[in-house]
Amino acid sequence: MPPKLVRTTSVRLASLGVGFALVGATVVFAVIYAGTLGALRTTLDTNINNEIAEILIDGSRTPQPIVLANVRTAIAAPPRDIFYLLADAHGRVQAADLSVPIPRPGWHTLTAAAGREFAPHIRVLRGRADRLASGDVLFVAADATMLEQLDALIRRSFLIGFGVTLAIGLAGGIGFGRRALARVEAVSTAGQEIMAGDFTRRIPLSGSGDEFDHLASVINAMLARIEQLLGNIRAVGDEIAHDLRSPLARLRESLELLHRNPDPALVPAALADAIAQVDATLALAAAILRLAQIEGGARRASFARVDLTRLLEDLAETYETVAEDADVRLTATIAPDLALNGDAALLTQMIANLIENAITHGGSGSTITVTARQDDAVIELIIADDGPGIPPSRHGEALRRFGRLDASRATEGHGLGLPLAAAIATLHEASFNLGTARRDAARPGLAVTIRLWSRRPC
Ligand SMILES: Nc1ncnc2c1ncn2[C@@H]1O[C@H](COP(=O)(O)OP(=O)(O)O)[C@@H](O)[C@H]1O
Numbered sequence: 001m002p003p004k005l006v007r008t009t010s011v012r013l014a015s016l017g018v019g020f021a022l023v024g025a026t027v028v029f030a031v032i033y034a035g036t037l038g039a040l041r042t043t044l045d046t047n048i049n050n051e052i053a054e055i056l057i058d059g060s061r062t063p064q065p066i067v068l069a070n071v072r073t074a075i076a077a078p079p080r081d082i083f084y085l086l087a088d089a090h091g092r093v094q095a096a097d098l099s100v101p102i103p104r105p106g107w108h109t110l111t112a113a114a115g116r117e118f119a120p121h122i123r124v125l126r127g128r129a130d131r132l133a134s135g136d137v138l139f140v141a142a143d144a145t146m147l148e149q150l151d152a153l154i155r156r157s158f159l160i161g162f163g164v165t166l167a168i169g170l171a172g173g174i175g176f177g178r179r180a181l182a183r184v185e186a187v188s189t190a191g192q193e194i195m196a197g198d199f200t201r202r203i204p205l206s207g208s209g210d211e212f213d214h215l216a217s218v219i220n221a222m223l224a225r226i227e228q229l230l231g232n233i234r235a236v237g238d239e240i241a242h243d244l245r246s247p248l249a250r251l252r253e254s255l256e257l258l259h260r261n262p263d264p265a266l267v268p269a270a271l272a273d274a275i276a277q278v279d280a281t282l283a284l285a286a287a288i289l290r291l292a293q294i295e296g297g298a299r300r301a302s303f304a305r306v307d308l309t310r311l312l313e314d315l316a317e318t319y320e321t322v323a324e325d326a327d328v329r330l331t332a333t334i335a336p337d338l339a340l341n342g343d344a345a346l347l348t349q350m351i352a353n354l355i356e357n358a359i360t361h362g363g364s365g366s367t368i369t370v371t372a373r374q375d376d377a378v379i380e381l382i383i384a385d386d387g388p389g390i391p392p393s394r395h396g397e398a399l400r401r402f403g404r405l406d407a408s409r410a411t412e413g414h415g416l417g418l419p420l421a422a423a424i425a426t427l428h429e430a431s432f433n434l435g436t437a438r439r440d441a442a443r444p445g446l447a448v449t450i451r452l453w454s455r456r457p458c
């Protein structure tokens with residue numbers, strides 16, 4: 001057995017199990033052995049003692065002629081499963097129906113040598129020899145073939161049982177050990193490939209649903225999360241590089257223009273413009289970082305009770321004037337006492353992004369409705385408008401970072417509003433769905449539905 005296999009927990013457990021099973025088997029066999037053989041031998045011995053008692057009516061002092069007569073009578077009478085031998089003090093046989101060397105006094109179990117018999121068909125005997133007062137030796141024995149066969153049978157069964165238990169136990173242990181080892185091997189191979197840089201690698205599942213599968217799926221889920229986080233980090237790097245380039249290029253352009261044409265009259269306006277561009281760039285960088293931070297889940301630690309009703313009412317009030325300026329109507333229907341566990345600043349940002357989108361992309365003359373109500377443990381929040389909406393086939397694109405559907409880029413923005421809002425919803429374990437708000441094909445509007453878990457009373 002390979003040493004690695006011997007060290008596996010399964011093989012060790014199997015060996016331990018086999019050990020206990022063997023101890024158990026030994027005890028059971030010992031009890032059976034003593035019980036059956038002991039009982040049989042006692043019966044045999046009792047029969048022999050009774051027989052001797054009948055022959056020696058006065059014990060060892062019974063007169064020799066009576067003993068001889070009794071032995072002869074016994075030999076003549078059936079049944080023939082008890083055998084007798086009477087020999088005088090000189091070893092001369094006087095009466096016998098078996099041929100054995102004269103035994104010494106006491107109990108004997110005798111087995112005939114190969115090819116020999118003590119009496120017709122009798123090869124095993126158990127009997128008692130007594131020396132009488134006259135010097136004669138009386139030996140009375142019974143056929144002990146059964147006794148011996150049973151003895152051999154029990155010993156053989158014991159050895160077979162012992163061997164089979166040992167073989168099955170060890171084979172099972174080795175089999176399980178091999179399987180366990182193969183599964184562990186798969187985990188370490190996957191681990192090594194992942195360490196070598198293949199983050200898409202996963203641990204294969206056997207499909208049996210056992211502990212290894214459970215462990216593997218937990219590790220796989222962990223790997224998927226790590227892969228996602230790594231992807232985020234990479235994407236954030238790319239995005240920052242990509243997206244900060246255009247505003248910086250624009251800034252550089254205006255500064256160069258100023259440099260080439262340093263007209264003092266234009267300087268203050270140009271500087272104000274440059275500052276605005278730098279601010280916009282900083283805001284963009286902050287938004288990218290915040291998105292990464294939210295997707296990383298780090299903000300969950302700062303969760304607290306949020307009074308959503310108040311938060312929504314405040315936001316509606318704030319945006320009412322903003323909307324009015326853009327010729328947009330904002331109405332809010334907010335149920336009282338909505339509360340949840342979350343990050344108030346992020347929830348404000350999420351809702352603000354959606355209202356701002358509705359104002360910006362819904363166009364002037366549109367109406368925005370903010371609805372919040374609770375059904376059991378779920379708070380349903382819908383921000384809808386009656387603008388052009390987003391066709392369902394483009395929802396994915398709109399939710400992607402920097403995804404903007406307005407090809408002409410007529411509106412302000414970086415395409416981070418929706419992904420940020422969706423990430424905040426995910427952080428709160430809420431569902432986030434885009435849909436149409438109305439049946440009107442020309443202006444279907446956009447309805448964003450967010451279902452949040454209300455704060456459970458504790
Ligand atoms: N309420 C809306 N109505 C129509 N289109 C919208 C709406 N909200 C978002 N969109 C579309 O989805 C795109 C992505 O939105 P967002 O991520 O907020 O980016 P941004 O607003 O900066 O363009 C927008 O550019 C716009 O084309």
Ligand SMILES: [Mg+2]
Pocket residue numbers: 353356357413415416417418
């Ligand atoms: Mg937006």
